[in-house]
Amino acid sequence: MVPELPEVEALAGYLRQRAVGRRVDRLEIAAISALKTYDPAPTAVTGRAVTDARRHGKFLDVVFDGGLHLVVHLARAGWLHYREAFASTVPLRPGKGPIALRVRLDDGSGFDLTEAGTQKKLAAYLVTDPQAVPGVAKLGPDALAADLVTFAGALRSRRGQVKGALTDQAVLAGVGNAYSDEILHAAKLSPFALTNRLTDEQMATLHAAARRVLGDAVTRSLGQRAAELKGEKRSGLKVHARTGLPCPVCGDTVRQVSFADSDLQYCPTCQTGGKPLADRRLSRLVR
Numbered sequence: 001m002v003p004e005l006p007e008v009e010a011l012a013g014y015l016r017q018r019a020v021g022r023r024v025d026r027l028e029i030a031a032i033s034a035l036k037t038y039d040p041a042p043t044a045v046t047g048r049a050v051t052d053a054r055r056h057g058k059f060l061d062v063v064f065d066g067g068l069h070l071v072v073h074l075a076r077a078g079w080l081h082y083r084e085a086f087a088s089t090v091p092l093r094p095g096k097g098p099i100a101l102r103v104r105l106d107d108g109s110g111f112d113l114t115e116a117g118t119q120k121k122l123a124a125y126l127v128t129d130p131q132a133v134p135g136v137a138k139l140g141p142d143a144l145a146a147d148l149v150t151f152a153g154a155l156r157s158r159r160g161q162v163k164g165a166l167t168d169q170a171v172l173a174g175v176g177n178a179y180s181d182e183i184l185h186a187a188k189l190s191p192f193a194l195t196n197r198l199t200d201e202q203m204a205t206l207h208a209a210a211r212r213v214l215g216d217a218v219t220r221s222l223g224q225r226a227a228e229l230k231g232e233k234r235s236g237l238k239v240h241a242r243t244g245l246p247c248p249v250c251g252d253t254v255r256q257v258s259f260a261d262s263d264l265q266y267c268p269t270c271q272t273g274g275k276p277l278a279d280r281r282l283s284r285l286v287r
């Protein structure tokens with residue numbers, strides 16, 4: 001599962017509890033391509049204390065004293081594993097393993113940023129200002145923090161299908177494929193509904209659904225150990241990744257629409273008046 005706002009929020013919360021106040025012994029880079037910046041150098045964090053951990057959309061921001069930030073986008077298969085101790089003090093060597101970066105702290109603990117699979121998309125930036133990270137600079141308002149006026153204004157600024165608007169980080173920050181399916185299900189809206197045709201009442205329902213779905217997911221994830229967060233996310237989902245299973249609200253069968261590189265799930269009874277949406281890929285095959 002791709003980490004989205006709730007998982008990154010929980011990782012930041014875990015780091016605030018566990019890492020703040022600890023000093024960095026060493027930042028080690030195993031996947032050279034994962035670190036997108038070269039100035040300041042990785043050695044610049046040595047000896048600095050972790051002062052905070054924050055979230056910008058789906059980006060994690062580890063803050064060090066003196067105003068240095070390690071900003072990380074976990075991409076599709078990235079994760080942060082907190083280690084109470086490392087098996088070896090030997091520095092990581094560049095290689096093809098799952099570990100991209102390691103931060104060793106002065107109490108012997110620390111964390112690994114890992115990425116499964118062969119497609120390496122995890123991106124880390126060592127910067128003095130998080131806004132220097134292009135993906136952070138273009139983020140829209142935060143999906144969890146936005147009030148109704150901000151939320152509605154952001155979504156209506158992008159004409160088109162509401163599923164696309166919810167997942168566009170420049171429109172609204174933090175929501176990806178999984179939680180947009182969940183938010184639309186909770187709001188009883190079709191993923192293909194058009195943003196400029198949503199009534200004020202539908203927009204208010206969508207806003208409330210976003211806050212509830214994301215807030216509940218953050219609550220479930222917080223307090224969990226970072227290593228267990230992924231399983232926790234899966235257990236809370238009602239439609240996403242549940243094609244063919246019964247909708248927990250109405251009992252109808254959850255359906256799927258497939259695209260070239262992703263798919264979405266929805267419940268026809270809850271969201272589309274009982275009518276299945278056309279699966280473009282399938283209808284093209286049939287034709």
Ligand SMILES: [Zn+2]
Pocket residue numbers: 247248249250251252267268269270271
């Ligand atoms: Zn349903």
